[in-house]
Amino acid sequence: MNFRQADDTSASVNALEIKGISKAYGRFPALKNVSLQAKDKEFLALLGPSGSGKTTLLRVLAGLEQPDAGEVRFAGEDFLALPVRRRKVGMVFQHYALFRHMTVAQNIAFGLTVRKRSEKPAKSEIADRVAHLLQLVQLEGLDKRFPSQLSGGQRQRVALARALAIEPKMLLLDEPFGALDAQVRRELRRWLRELHDRAGVTTVFVTHDQEEALDLADRVAILKDGELIQLGTPNQVYEHPATPFVFDFLGQACRMPGVVEKGRLLIADWESEAPAGAADGAVDVFFRPDEVAFAPADGAGLSALVRGVTQRGPDVRIDCVIEGQTVELQAHGPTLPPGVTTGLSVRIKPLRPQVYATA
Amino acid sequence: MNPSIRLPGIAPLFVALTLAILGVLIVFPLGVVFQQAFSKGFAAYLEPLTQPDALHAIRLTLIVAAISVPLNAVFGVAAAWAVARFEFKGKSLLVTFIDLPFSMSPVVSGLVWVLLFGAQGWFGPWLQEHNVKIIFATSGLVLATVLVTLPFVARELIPLMQDQGADEEAAALTLGAGGFTTFWRVTLPNIKWALLYGVLLCNARAMGEFGAVSVVSGSVRGLTTTLPLHVEVLYNDYEFVGAFAAASILASLGLVTLVIKTFLEWRHSGELSAGRRH
Amino acid sequence: MTAAALAPLAGKPRSRWKQPSILPGFPLAMGWTLTYLGLVVVLPLIALVVRPWELGLSVTWSTLTEPRVLAALRLSFGSAFLAALTNVPIGLLVAWTLTRYEFPGRRLIDAFVDLPFALPTAVAGIALTAIYGPNGPLGELFAKIGIKTAYSPVGIYIALLFIGLPFVVRTIQPVLQDLDREVEEAAHTLGATNLQRFWLVVLPAVLPALLSGFSLAFARAVGEYGSVIFIAGNMPMKSEIAPLLIVIKLEQYDYAGAASVGLAMLAISFGGLLAMNGVQLFLARRGRV
Numbered sequence: 018m019n020f021r022q023a024d025d026t027s028a029s030v031n032a033l034e035i036k037g038i039s040k041a042y043g044r045f046p047a048l049k050n051v052s053l054q055a056k057d058k059e060f061l062a063l064l065g066p067s068g069s070g071k072t073t074l075l076r077v078l079a080g081l082e083q084p085d086a087g088e089v090r091f092a093g094e095d096f097l098a099l100p101v102r103r104r105k106v107g108m109v110f111q112h113y114a115l116f117r118h119m120t121v122a123q124n125i126a127f128g129l130t131v132r133k134r135s136e137k138p139a140k141s142e143i144a145d146r147v148a149h150l151l152q153l154v155q156l157e158g159l160d161k162r163f164p165s166q167l168s169g170g171q172r173q174r175v176a177l178a179r180a181l182a183i184e185p186k187m188l189l190l191d192e193p194f195g196a197l198d199a200q201v202r203r204e205l206r207r208w209l210r211e212l213h214d215r216a217g218v219t220t221v222f223v224t225h226d227q228e229e230a231l232d233l234a235d236r237v238a239i240l241k242d243g244e245l246i247q248l249g250t251p252n253q254v255y256e257h258p259a260t261p262f263v264f265d266f267l268g269q270a271c272r273m274p275g276v277v278e279k280g281r282l283l284i285a286d287w288e289s290e291a292p293a294g295a296a297d298g299a300v301d302v303f304f305r306p307d308e309v310a311f312a313p314a315d316g317a318g319l320s321a322l323v324r325g326v327t328q329r330g331p332d333v334r335i336d337c338v339i340e341g342q343t344v345e346l347q348a349h350g351p352t353l354p355p356g357v358t359t360g361l362s363v364r365i366k367p368l369r370p371q372v373y374a375t376a
Numbered sequence: 377m378n379p380s381i382r383l384p385g386i387a388p389l390f391v392a393l394t395l396a397i398l399g400v401l402i403v404f405p406l407g408v409v410f411q412q413a414f415s416k417g418f419a420a421y422l423e424p425l426t427q428p429d430a431l432h433a434i435r436l437t438l439i440v441a442a443i444s445v446p447l448n449a450v451f452g453v454a455a456a457w458a459v460a461r462f463e464f465k466g467k468s469l470l471v472t473f474i475d476l477p478f479s480m481s482p483v484v485s486g487l488v489w490v491l492l493f494g495a496q497g498w499f500g501p502w503l504q505e506h507n508v509k510i511i512f513a514t515s516g517l518v519l520a521t522v523l524v525t526l527p528f529v530a531r532e533l534i535p536l537m538q539d540q541g542a543d544e545e546a547a548a549l550t551l552g553a554g555g556f557t558t559f560w561r562v563t564l565p566n567i568k569w570a571l572l573y574g575v576l577l578c579n580a581r582a583m584g585e586f587g588a589v590s591v592v593s594g595s596v597r598g599l600t601t602t603l604p605l606h607v608e609v610l611y612n613d614y615e616f617v618g619a620f621a622a623a624s625i626l627a628s629l630g631l632v633t634l635v636i637k638t639f640l641e642w643r644h645s646g647e648l649s650a651g652r653r654h
Numbered sequence: 655m656t657a658a659a660l661a662p663l664a665g666k667p668r669s670r671w672k673q674p675s676i677l678p679g680f681p682l683a684m685g686w687t688l689t690y691l692g693l694v695v696v697l698p699l700i701a702l703v704v705r706p707w708e709l710g711l712s713v714t715w716s717t718l719t720e721p722r723v724l725a726a727l728r729l730s731f732g733s734a735f736l737a738a739l740t741n742v743p744i745g746l747l748v749a750w751t752l753t754r755y756e757f758p759g760r761r762l763i764d765a766f767v768d769l770p771f772a773l774p775t776a777v778a779g780i781a782l783t784a785i786y787g788p789n790g791p792l793g794e795l796f797a798k799i800g801i802k803t804a805y806s807p808v809g810i811y812i813a814l815l816f817i818g819l820p821f822v823v824r825t826i827q828p829v830l831q832d833l834d835r836e837v838e839e840a841a842h843t844l845g846a847t848n849l850q851r852f853w854l855v856v857l858p859a860v861l862p863a864l865l866s867g868f869s870l871a872f873a874r875a876v877g878e879y880g881s882v883i884f885i886a887g888n889m890p891m892k893s894e895i896a897p898l899l900i901v902i903k904l905e906q907y908d909y910a911g912a913a914s915v916g917l918a919m920l921a922i923s924f925g926g927l928l929a930m931n932g933v934q935l936f937l938a939r940r941g942r943v
Binding site for chain 2: 672677686696750754766771778782816880920
């Protein structure tokens, strides 16, 4: 199922180049000097909490917003100089923005029918294109329906087909799964990835769901308060989050104060090898609540008192007190790690701690 | 978000056109009323307004409104309670009937009363026998006004109360409040601004109504002329300054209504039924 | 449905026509509503409908085929139709400007749109006559290019334009306001020009509102009396509107004739309303949620 090809094929060329984009609404800065690149046929996720500027950036790419400063180039061409309707970007809006008074087929054909007479394909050609797209998005037979007669997932696919109909140079998706329920969302996610790989179009999509971004994208750009915090493959950003914010945003986090000294990391009464490249000084230590090893009280690790153990579906939640601080840990599988019982003292070793210099 | 259809130069053009149209078509007539009223000076303006006929017309207008508006306000609340709080068959028919006076010609709204109570009306002979006068009398004016202004309060309250739903009333009842207490302490505070809004529009129309009352009034000068009818009487007598002076009072009433209405829409828009403005 | 027929039902809230509810007050509210409505609206309407029959349908028929009545009906409906039609593009322009552009004084202008609602019709009538009369500023202007405004059907048309405009503006405005900007943007990214976006996306979305604004303005204009009679000149066969004819017939104690004209107006309006609802329903079927 995994077609991630972006890293190894022709795609070393940067198709999309964004340089120093800034944009403010009144006095509120929505984007601050954002620069990033996407390779040809790459699937890029813009990930961030609400208000991080990710949707604004997408709208700048589409031409729906004019940035105050900066540059956008696509295949070497100055994109900002192009009016919206000449950019040929296929945009899928969060709420799909289907034309409610048009049938599915009319919706998909819209971008072709509004062309100048000289550029407009023949009627039969448009019909063929629509039929082909309906097949691609698996909506054969629904061409005469109106949007109000479709389910959320179907509407989403019509919006996608409509965007693809203009043979876009780039596909822009704004929270494409935001309005769908969890199950449809997961199904569509796989399907969208396959579609991307088959259509071979550079795609930028906005999401606030880290799982979605990590699962789907070739590379993830993480934004916060209008600034680009980190850009990398899903593995890079998950394994090596650049800041505590990224660590926190990409998953659950436990946090302890610590000190790095000459390559050694000291957390409370436990000393271990510091992560590579960590500078000396006071640090915040971050680790995932499920990336820990438990040891008996006389073993090595942070000493912790188990306050409670709760079964939560397939996982087990373990509430501990470490150095007077309550920490919630997680273990997978129906059986408890040996020796972990309420009221007992244990030792805990974070397996892959990340350290960040204390601000 | 910014308006997405932006053509350079078209916005000023549209604004200018709108201003021109509204200026000529709507604001200009308003200005003319006052300009004509004061065309012969302030004394000439006041003089016709202090005539007994004029004073009587003003008093009659106030009396008619003072009877019709409360009647329709109570009706509006009752109708809204029935329509917005209960499900029953024939509801849309009922609402159609409540709306009906809006689509009737004011003249027809007057005519129907003449057909009932006029000299040759259904109840005409009986009324004459008992020496009761409805047509060409104050009660006729009230009836015509009531019919014309019937929907105003109900139309304002029904959509609002439908939007609000009955949850708060149900909660009050579960907390032990009685029916009357619930209405007084829960329903009424929720609809008070919309009620005021409806009453305001109802009153403006009641005081300004012309067609319906002119049919039932017979325009007996100094007896059954309301202020709008008085305007007509003076105008037909070529007493233009007097006509416009009387008209200026009505125009001021309209302006005050507009100001309060705008204020309510601005200050309490959430508590009015949005998009339902008459 | 007379109040007398339905009022007893209101006393039995548990009967099948009403769903049970925990809220009190239904019998009182419903009883009062039906009684009041029955006395104020239904009973008079019955009189209007029955009266022409009572006095013989031949009277009704001969009244309605009088050339003067026909001319008046034609004038009332014709000028109302033209005025409402004119108000559609004007109302769209005004509503568009008020919802899409920000300019100083916008709120004030917006409030002034409702003036024809708030201004008593007689006041509007004499004011319009002063403006468009032979000696009025605009009347003189139009006279110069050979158009007689006051005391002619043109004057009627102007008065109906005045009273109809707020209906159109106020029905379109909320729809334009709520129009999903994303839909316009979608059309934009798909390559549609400004004109195409307006024509293919915005206009179909506001079409139902345009239609109902039109029919509201039309319904009001057909029956309009106060603002018209001063400016119309009221010449039989030429500038005499149907409501005025009702008044004239009443003054001649021709109740049957007056009722016939009133009934005809009501019937034609009602037919128009039904037709309009049909069109609305057709549009609603085509994809509005």
